[in-house]
Amino acid sequence: MKTVIETRSLTKKFGAKTILAQIDLDVPAGSIYAYLGPNGAGKTTTIKTMVNILRPTRGTVKILGVDSTALDAKEFRQIGYVSENQVLPEGMTANALFDYCRPMYPQWDEGFCQSLTRQFDLPCDEPIEKLSRGMKMKAALIASLAYRPKLLILDEPFSGLDPVARKDLMDGIMELTGTEEWTIFISSHDIEEVEHLADWVGFLHKGQLKLSETTESLQARFKRINITLKNPLESEVPFPANWLLPQQEGRFLCFVDNSFQPGESEKQYRKGLPAVSTIEIQGMSLKEIFLIQARQLKMLNI
Amino acid sequence: MPHAYLVFEKDLRQFRLILLSWLGAVGVTHGVALLGGMLLNTHFMFRITQPLVLQWLSALQAVLILIFVPLIVQSDPMVGTTAFWLTRPISRLSLLRAKAVLVGSVFVGIPLLLEIAVLALNGLAWKDVLPAALLIALEKSAFIVPVFLVASLTGKFHEFFIAGIAAVLGCVAAWTLLPALVPGLCFSGAPGTALGSLQQQMLIVFVSVLLIGHQYKTRRTQRTIVGVLAGALFIPWALCVLPQGVLQQEVCRINPPQVVIQTGQAVVAEDMVSGNRLARDRIVSIPIHVRGLRSGQFAVLLRVSGPLIAYGPDVQLRSSGPLRSPAVLLSSRELQDPIQHALKDFIVMNPYQGADNRYPVFRLPETVYDQYQKQSGVYEGLGAFDIYEYRIGARMPLVRGAKRFSGRTESVVLDVIEKPSGVAVIVGEKTLNVSSAFSKGGAPAGGDTSLDFSGTYVLVHPGRKEAFLVDILDQPGIRIDLAWPVRADRLGFKVKRYDFPGLNVGGSVTGVQKSWLKEAELIRLEARELGVFERNLRFSDFVLPEVGELRK
Numbered sequence: 001m002k003t004v005i006e007t008r009s010l011t012k013k014f015g016a017k018t019i020l021a022q023i024d025l026d027v028p029a030g031s032i033y034a035y036l037g038p039n040g041a042g043k044t045t046t047i048k049t050m051v052n053i054l055r056p057t058r059g060t061v062k063i064l065g066v067d068s069t070a071l072d073a074k075e076f077r078q079i080g081y082v083s084e085n086q087v088l089p090e091g092m093t094a095n096a097l098f099d100y101c102r103p104m105y106p107q108w109d110e111g112f113c114q115s116l117t118r119q120f121d122l123p124c125d126e127p128i129e130k131l132s133r134g135m136k137m138k139a140a141l142i143a144s145l146a147y148r149p150k151l152l153i154l155d156e157p158f159s160g161l162d163p164v165a166r167k168d169l170m171d172g173i174m175e176l177t178g179t180e181e182w183t184i185f186i187s188s189h190d191i192e193e194v195e196h197l198a199d200w201v202g203f204l205h206k207g208q209l210k211l212s213e214t215t216e217s218l219q220a221r222f223k224r225i226n227i228t229l230k231n232p233l234e235s236e237v238p239f240p241a242n243w244l245l246p247q248q249e250g251r252f253l254c255f256v257d258n259s260f261q262p263g264e265s266e267k268q269y270r271k272g273l274p275a276v277s278t279i280e281i282q283g284m285s286l287k288e289i290f291l292i293q294a295r296q297l298k299m300l301n302i
Numbered sequence: 303m304p305h306a307y308l309v310f311e312k313d314l315r316q317f318r319l320i321l322l323s324w325l326g327a328v329g330v331t332h333g334v335a336l337l338g339g340m341l342l343n344t345h346f347m348f349r350i351t352q353p354l355v356l357q358w359l360s361a362l363q364a365v366l367i368l369i370f371v372p373l374i375v376q377s378d379p380m381v382g383t384t385a386f387w388l389t390r391p392i393s394r395l396s397l398l399r400a401k402a403v404l405v406g407s408v409f410v411g412i413p414l415l416l417e418i419a420v421l422a423l424n425g426l427a428w429k430d431v432l433p434a435a436l437l438i439a440l441e442k443s444a445f446i447v448p449v450f451l452v453a454s455l456t457g458k459f460h461e462f463f464i465a466g467i468a469a470v471l472g473c474v475a476a477w478t479l480l481p482a483l484v485p486g487l488c489f490s491g492a493p494g495t496a497l498g499s500l501q502q503q504m505l506i507v508f509v510s511v512l513l514i515g516h517q518y519k520t521r522r523t524q525r526t527i528v529g530v531l532a533g534a535l536f537i538p539w540a541l542c543v544l545p546q547g548v549l550q551q552e553v554c555r556i557n558p559p560q561v562v563i564q565t566g567q568a569v570v571a572e573d574m575v576s577g578n579r580l581a582r583d584r585i586v587s588i589p590i591h592v593r594g595l596r597s598g599q600f601a602v603l604l605r606v607s608g609p610l611i612a613y614g615p616d617v618q619l620r621s622s623g624p625l626r627s628p629a630v631l632l633s634s635r636e637l638q639d640p641i642q643h644a645l646k647d648f649i650v651m652n653p654y655q656g657a658d659n660r661y662p663v664f665r666l667p668e669t670v671y672d673q674y675q676k677q678s679g680v681y682e683g684l685g686a687f688d689i690y691e692y693r694i695g696a697r698m699p700l701v702r703g704a705k706r707f708s709g710r711t712e713s714v715v716l717d718v719i720e721k722p723s724g725v726a727v728i729v730g731e732k733t734l735n736v737s738s739a740f741s742k743g744g745a746p747a748g749g750d751t752s753l754d755f756s757g758t759y760v761l762v763h764p765g766r767k768e769a770f771l772v773d774i775l776d777q778p779g780i781r782i783d784l785a786w787p788v789r790a791d792r793l794g795f796k797v798k799r800y801d802f803p804g805l806n807v808g809g810s811v812t813g814v815q816k817s818w819l820k821e822a823e824l825i826r827l828e829a830r831e832l833g834v835f836e837r838n839l840r841f842s843d844f845v846l847p848e849v850g851e852l853r854k
Contacts, residue, residue, distance in 0.1 A: 053383045073305070073391035081389035088386055089377070091316045100312050104305065104391050 002029040004151050004183045009059035012045050019045045021207045027185055034198030035187040036290055042207040043187040047155045051081055077105050080144030083155035090129035094122055094139045105147035113146035134165025154186040158193045195286040205297050222289045223260040224282040227253045230275035244296045256292045305392045309400035313374055320370050321408055327366055331359040332416040367409055372462040375401055375453035381523050382457040398518040405450060410442045425734055444503035447510040454517045455526055473534045505540055509533040568847045584671040586846060589658035598643030600636050601687045603661040609683035611844060625662040630755040634659045644692035644827055648762055648769035674846055681844035685837050695828040710734045713826050724802050731796045756829040761802045763822050772800045
């Protein structure tokens with residue numbers, strides 16, 4: 001598996017405060033990687049370290065095979081970056097922005113640029129400072145897509161957008177991902193935004209990467225389990241560590257299994273619990289998995 | 303297309319309006335200055351208003367630079383993590399090139415060309431064009447490059463503003479406190495000579511360019527700020543201790559003169575302490591005569607370094623602040639021989655009972671002064687002297703409109719006003735002083751802005767061989783300077799009134815007679831600097847005079 005982004009023991013500190021701790025992350029080529037975590041988890045810091053806006057305190061980051069601290073014009077011609085925090089040249093119109101960017105990228109596709117402009121219904125002759133936040137994001141996205149980068153990094157692209165602008169932008173990205181061969185790394189604190197896009201997911205919590213895998217394996221692994229017992233449990237039974245947030249009421253027991261294996265797990269439930277009557281296994285959405293994971297970490301005070 | 307050009311073109315488009323307003327301000331300033339040379343002699347109102355207009359325009363230019371340079375630099379900031387360029391294929395070197403070329407060409411290059419043009423139209427010689435251009439470029443850069451540096455360390459204009467104020471206050475505090483706190487630390491204050499200014503400007507530009515390069519290469523702002531602090535300490539230290547090499551003025555070749563110091567007639571004056579209205583300092587001045595010079599030469603004490611008075615082995619008083627420049631009187635006794643020497647056959651009439659020139663040599667707060675006055679101590683200090691001689695610069699008939707060039711100065715007789723008690727002559731002067739900083743010897747550094755004996759006039763009657771000195775040297779006058787933002791003596795227009803009441807004094811010599819004035823001529827005398835030398839000034843039994851002798 002060829003990786004486009006690779007971090008090893010990535011650590012970032014601001015003074016004494018550790019923002020990122022020993023992050024090992026691999027983003028395969030061609031994937032759409034959703035980098036999730038609550039606000040303040042360290043997602044933006046990870047991304048800024050990836051694109052050499054910040055230097056790692058320890059560890060390494062490789063982007064397109066090049067150490068992030070050595071990224072230069074050649075690599076940046078293959079990287080698109082859109083961030084909610086990025087400050088566009090406000091005095092320019094969108095057209096002037098595209099004119100400014102065009103000579104920087106030999107592979108700039110003017111036809112693609114114009115089709116995106118039409119698709120996003122972007123007013124190109126208005127100064128950027130007068131555009132709405134959603135329109136600014138669209139302008140930034142076009143300026144990062146028109147040269148067909150190999151890697152597109154989106155840092156909270158939907159944050160603060162109204163639902164219409166959010167849908168427009170998401171539809172645009174989804175449409176593109178169907179036709180273009182590129183890797184997208186998208187960070188968000190709201191999984192709903194990206195769950196239809198992502199085929200890989202990473203979950204960051206307080207600067208630590210708690211999981212990083214395909215959505216398919218994640219959804220196969222995380223199952224909500226509802227068990228009906230023949231009799232209520234008489235004493236407190238110790239549950240295995242992979243049973244998250246167990247709740248018991250009378251004869252009913254429910255929990256989330258984060259290591260579910262078809263067949264094997266059911267045997268484990270029957271073995272570990274006395275007189276199991278029925279086992280109900282429910283799939284979980286990414287959002288549910290995300291929330292369960294966050295709640296579990298909070299409960300364990302990690 | 304080179305990326306530096308892209309950024310340059312982007313900035314040019316983005317800032318076209320403010321660049322145009324800057325060019326307008328520069329164009330108007332140089333236009334007014336140019337008109338100064340053309341209209342000064344004929345238009346009285348212009349003569350009155352031009353200095354004020356030029357002052358305002360110069361201040362406006364400085365303000366515009368403090369606003370526009372940060373805007374241009376900060377449009378692609380070197381600090382923060384949100385700039386657009388950070389994730390685009392633009393190298394930091396390209397950004398630096400683009401910004402440096404834009405700021406350099408618009409804020410240094412264009413004003414430089416205009417200023418050279420104004421100077422050329424006012425008589426700048428071809429051979430002086432290159433040194434003048436270098437000098438002007440250096441002066442402008444010494445102001446703009448540090449502004450560029452501070453802008454590259456900040457991301458927003460308000461940050462630049464705060465950082466700029468902090469930098470200025472920090473430098474002033476460090477330069478004031480450190481020499482007092484660190485014994486033996488050699489620290490140069492504001493340079494007192496044109497050469498010193500030149501070296502200071504070179505160091506400022508050199509250190510700032512290094513730090514800008516570091517900031518653009520590494521984006522390590524904290525380290526660059528540490529570099530700024532180090533540079534703020536390095537520059538005054540370097541000015542003080544580094545050898546000055548080729549820029550050192552020629553040491554006087556005259557046989558070592560015997561310095562004779564007269565201390566008996568010390569006087570004390572008081573001076574306000576800068577920044578404190580209630581505090582006063584007392585300044586002690588003494589006559590200093592230098593013997594052993596060739597006929598026609600005279601020496602002026604420029605400054606005394608490290609003056610102290612020792613009262614026994616344990617008590618030492620150090621001078622507490624800057625000493626004022628001496629006012630060297632043309633009528634003083636030391637100058638009579640040099641003036642006579644320059645005028646050769648003329649008999650110099652000096653009816654003003656010339657006194658001795660007194661040089662400020664020590665300064666103390668009044669409370670300390672009162673404690674030690676009348677006590678005898680040992681005075682020590684290192685005196686730096688300049689040696690001059692007078693020569694005739696220009697000679698012109700005493701008629702309105704008479705005009706002569708001498709060296710860098712063109713003199714015009716604007717008016718001759720006959721009075722019962724003598725005659726007053728209004729003289730207009732245009733002075734070009736572009737290359738004195740590079741030259742060894744020549745006119746006193748700084749033109750005649752600080753040393754008022756450097757250029758003056760005497761009224762002569764060729765037939766009678768009589769020459770009269772001007773009444774008071776420092777006549778009220780108007781001075782107009784085209785020099786921004788650092789120096790004020792490159793191209794100066796000046797109108798001054800010279801009174802010659804001497805014609806009526808000592809009635810046995812002559813009176814105001816139309817026939818005398820009809821044949822009179824005006825001679826411009828110029829002091830020519832021959833060299834410098836230093837002498838340790840040490841004399842025992844130095845007594846701070848009683849305050850009863852206070853001279854305000």
